[in-house]
Amino acid sequence: MIPRYSRPEMVAIWSPESKFRIWYEIEAHACDAMADLGVIPRENAEAVWKAKDVEFDVARIDEIEAVTKHDVIAFLTHLAEHVGSEEARFVHQGMTSSDVLDTCLNVQLTRAADLLIADLEGLLAALKRRAIEHKDTVRIGRSHGIHAEPTTMGLTFARFYAEMDRNLSRMRDARAEIATGAISGAVGTFANVDPAVEEHVCDKLGLVPEPISTQVIPRDRHAAFFATLGVIASSIENIAIEIRHMQRTEVLEGAEFFSMGQKGSSAMPHKKNPVLTENLTGLARMVRAAVIPAMENVALWHERDISHSSVERMIGPDATITLDFALARLTGVIDKMLIFPENMLENMNKFPGLVMSQRVLLALTQAGVSREDAYAMVQRNALKVWEHRTDFKEELLADADVTAALSPAEIEEKFDLGYHTKHVDTIFARVFGEE
Numbered sequence: 001m002i003p004r005y006s007r008p009e010m011v012a013i014w015s016p017e018s019k020f021r022i023w024y025e026i027e028a029h030a031c032d033a034m035a036d037l038g039v040i041p042r043e044n045a046e047a048v049w050k051a052k053d054v055e056f057d058v059a060r061i062d063e064i065e066a067v068t069k070h071d072v073i074a075f076l077t078h079l080a081e082h083v084g085s086e087e088a089r090f091v092h093q094g095m096t097s098s099d100v101l102d103t104c105l106n107v108q109l110t111r112a113a114d115l116l117i118a119d120l121e122g123l124l125a126a127l128k129r130r131a132i133e134h135k136d137t138v139r140i141g142r143s144h145g146i147h148a149e150p151t152t153m154g155l156t157f158a159r160f161y162a163e164m165d166r167n168l169s170r171m172r173d174a175r176a177e178i179a180t181g182a183i184s185g186a187v188g189t190f191a192n193v194d195p196a197v198e199e200h201v202c203d204k205l206g207l208v209p210e211p212i213s214t215q216v217i218p219r220d221r222h223a224a225f226f227a228t229l230g231v232i233a234s235s236i237e238n239i240a241i242e243i244r245h246m247q248r249t250e251v252l253e254g255a256e257f258f259s260m261g262q263k264g265s266s267a268m269p270h271k272k273n274p275v276l277t278e279n280l281t282g283l284a285r286m287v288r289a290a291v292i293p294a295m296e297n298v299a300l301w302h303e304r305d306i307s308h309s310s311v312e313r314m315i316g317p318d319a320t321i322t323l324d325f326a327l328a329r330l331t332g333v334i335d336k337m338l339i340f341p342e343n344m345l346e347n348m349n350k351f352p353g354l355v356m357s358q359r360v361l362l363a364l365t366q367a368g369v370s371r372e373d374a375y376a377m378v379q380r381n382a383l384k385v386w387e388h389r390t391d392f393k394e395e396l397l398a399d400a401d402v403t404a405a406l407s408p409a410e411i412e413e414k415f416d417l418g419y420h421t422k423h424v425d426t427i428f429a430r431v432f433g434e435e
Contacts, residue, residue, distance in 0.1 A: 005283060005321070005322055005325045005326075006321050006325060007321070007324055007325055007328060009115060009324075010112060010115050010320060010321050010324040010325075011317075011321060013108050013111050013112055013115075013320075014108060014112075014316065014317035014320075014321065016058045016061075017055070017056065017058065018108070019104060019108070020056040020058070020061065020075060021056070022104040022107050022108070022205075023072070023075055023100050023104055024051060024052075024054075024056070024079065025204070025205065026099070026100050026103055026104060026183075026201055026205070027048065027076075027079070027091050027092060027100065028045075028048045028049055028051075028052070029200060029201045029204045029205070030092075030093075030095065030183060030193075030197050030200075030201050031044065031045040031048045031090065031091060031093075032045050032200065033194075033196060033197040033199075033200035033201065034090070034093055034094075034193075034194075034197055036196075036200075037194055037196060037197070039090075039093065039094075039194070040090035040093055041090070043087075044087055044088075044089070044090045045090075047083055047084065047087035047088070048079075048083055048087070048088065048091060050082070050083055050087075051079060051082045051083055054082050056075075056078065056079075057078065060078055060081075061074050061075055061078045062074075064077050064078060070097075071097075072092075072097040072100055072101065073097075076088075076091060076092055079091065093192075093193070094185055094191075094192030094193035094197075095183060095185065095192075095193055096185055096186045096215055098182070098215045098216045098217075098304065099182055099183045099184065099185070099193075101309075102181075102182055102213075102216055102217040103181035103182060103183065103201065103202075103205070103207065103217075105312060105316065106178055106179060106180060106181060106207060106217065107181075107205050107206075107207065108316065109175075109178045109222075109225060109316065109320070110175055110178060110179045110206065110207070112316075112320040112324075113171060113174060113175035113178065113225075114175070115320075115324055116171055116229075116232075116320065116323060116324060116327065117168065117171050117172060117175065119323075119324055119327035119328060119331070120164060120167060120168045120171060120232075120327060121168065122327075122328075122331050123164055123327055123330060123331045123334065124161060124164055124165060124168065126331050126334040126335045127157050127158075127160050127161040127164060127334055128157075128161055128432060129335075130154075130157045130334055130337065130339075131154045131155075131157035131158040131161055131428070131431075131432075132154065132428075132432075133154070134152065134153035134154040134157065134339060134341075135152060135154030135155075135424060135428060136152055136154065136421065136424065137152055137153040137154060137339065137341050137344065138150055138151075138152055138153075138341075138344060138345065138348070138417060138420075138421065139151060139152065139153050139156070139253055139341075139344035139347075139348065140344070140347055140348040140355060147347075147348070147350075147351065147354065147355055148355070149355050149356075149358065149420060150348060150355060150417060150420040150421070151420070152421055152424055153253075153254075153339060153341075153344070154424065154428070155424060155427060156242065157334075158427065158428060158431045158432070160235075160238070160239050160242075161431060161432075162431050163235050163238065164235060165431075167228075167231065167232045167235055170228045170231060170232070171228060171232065173228075174224060174225045174228040174229075177221050177224055177225065178221050178222065178224075178225045179206065179207050179208060180202070180207055180208055180209065180210040180217060180221065181198065181201060181202040181205060181207035181208070181209060181210065181217075182198065182209070182210040182213035182216070182217050183197050183198035183201050183202075184198060184210070184213045186215060187214055187215050187303040187304075188212065188213040188214045188215060188303065195209070214302075214303035214304055215303045215304035216300065216303075216304045216308075218298075219294075219297045219298045219300065219308055220298050222294055222297060222308075222312070223294045223295045223297065223298050225294070226290050226291050226294035226315060226319060227291050227294070227295070229287050229290065229291075229319050229320070229323050230287060230288040230290070230291040232287075232323060232327075233283070233284040233285075233287035233288050233323060233326065234284060234288065236280055236283075236284050236326050236327070236330055237280065237281050237284035237285075239277075239280075239330060239334075240277035240278070240280040240281050240284070240330070240333075241277075241281065243255075243256065243274060243277045243333065243337065244274045244277045244278060244281075247272075247274040247277075251343075251347065252340055252343050253339070253340055253343050253344045253347065254337055254338060254339050254340065255272065255274070255337070255338045255340075256272075256274050256275070256276050256277060256333055256336070256337065256338075257333075257336035257337065257338060258272050276329060276332075276333050277333060279329070280326055280329060280330055280333075283322050283323075283325065283326040283329075284326065286318070286319075286322050287319050287322050287323050287326070290315035290318065290319040293311045293315055294311070294315060296311075297311055297312065351385050351386065351389065351392070352385065352389075352390075352391040352392060352393070353385070353391055353392030353393045353415055354382055354385045354386070354392045356392065356393075356414055356415050357378050357379075357382050357392070359414040359415075359419065360378050360396060360402075360406075360411070360414050361374050361375060361378045363406055363410060363411075363414055364377060364378070364402070364405050364406065367405040367406055367410075368405065369405050373401075377399065377401050377402055378396075378402075380399075381395040381396055381399055381402070393411065393412070393415055396411050397411060
C-alpha cells in the first residue's frame with residue numbers, strides 16, 4: 001500500500017523484517033519442541049536461539065532466493081549463516097514451507113486484527129460522544145433523498161455506533177477464527193513431525209492448532225476474515241455518504257472540519273469540499289476489492305497449490321493497512337465534524353409543516369374517515385405545499401372535509417415536533433445501555 005494511506009504500526013506488521021522474525025520464531029520454537037521429544041539434540045535447539053537478537057538481512061535473503069528460487073530455503077540458508085551449518089542442521093525438521101508461511105500469515109493477520117479492533121473502539125468512542133452531544137438536535141429524516149419525518153442528529157450518530165459495534169463483534173470473531181497455526185508436514189498427516197510440535201509452536205505464538213490441515217491451513221478462514229474487512233469498509237462508506245450529503249451547499253447540516261490554510265479548489269477559492277469522506281468512499285472500494293479474491297482462494301487443488309499465495313501477498317497488507325487508515329481517518333472526521341442545527345430546522349421547514357402528513361392521516365382514520373379518503377384528503381393539501389410553498393397546516397384548516405373530521409385544536413396538536421422525539425431515550429438505552 002502506498003505511504004499516503006498507511007500508518008506505521010500496521011505497515012510494520014507486514015514488513016520483510018517482521019515476517020522473517022516470525023519465521024525465525026516458528027523454527028526456533030519447533031526446535032525446542034523437537035528437543036523435548038528427543039527428536040533432535042538439545043544443544044542444536046539451543047544453538048538456534050543464538051540468532052534471537054539478529055537483525056536478519058533482507059537483501060542477503062533476496063540474494064540467496066535469486067539462486068534458490070525459494071523464499072523459505074533462502075531464509076533457512078541465511079539463518080544457518082548466523083547459527084552455523086552444523087548447529088542448524090535440524091532446523092525445519094519434518095516441516096514443509098507452508099507450515100512456516102501459513103502460520104506466519106495468521107500471526108500477521110491476528111496482529112492486524114488487534115490494531116483494527118483498537119481502531120473500531122476509538123471510532124465507537126467518537127460516535128458515542130457525538131450521539132450524546134446531539135441526542136435532541138432535530139433534523140429531517142429522509143427516504144429516497146426526500147424529506148420524510150423528523151429524527152435527531154443524535155439518532156444518526158447512534159445508528160452508526162450500533163453498526164460499528166456489530167462490526168467490532170465481527171472483527172473479534174474474525175480474529176478468533178484466523179488465529180490458528182499448522183506444523184503438520186507435507187500433506188498435514190504429521191508423518192515426520194509430532195503433533196506436540198504444532199501445539200508448542202501455536203501456544204508460543206498465541207494461536208491454536210488447526211484441527212485438520214492439508215499442506216495449508218483451510219482458506220475458508222481467510223475468506224471469512226477478508227469478508228469481515230469488506231463489511232467494515234462498507235459501513236465506513238455508509239457513514240461517509242451521509243456526511244457527504246450533509247455537506248452539500250443546499251443541505252449544509254454538517255460538514256468536515258476545514259482547517260486554517262486548507263484550500264478546497266485550485267480554481268474556486270470559495271470551495272469547501274468533503275474530501276476526506278470522498279476519500280473514504282474510495283478506500284472502502286479498495287478494501288472490498290480483496291473480498292472476491294479471498295473467496296476464490298478457498299478452492300485449491302488436492303492438498304494444496306499456490307494459486308492463493310500471490311493473492312495473499314497483496315491483499316493481506318493492502319486490505320488491513322487501508323482499513324486501518326480509513327478507520328483512523330473516519331474517527332478524526334467524526335471527532336471534528338461541524339454540525340449546523342439551525343440549517344437542520346430551516347431545511348425541515350422548507351415546505352412548512354409538510355413532514356407532519358402521517359400524523360394528520362392517522363388522526364383522520366381515528367376520527368372515522370376511511371384510510372383511502374383520509375389519504376386523498378391529506379395528499380391533495382400536501383401537493384399544494386409542494387407546488388406553491390404554502391403552509392400545510394393552513395391548507396388543512398381551509399379544507400372543509402378535514403375540518404369536518406378534526407377540530408382546529410386537533411389539527412394544531414398534530415404539528416408538535418416533540419411527538420417525533422418522545423422515544424429517543426428508549427432508543428439510546430437500547431444502543432448504549434441504561435447509563
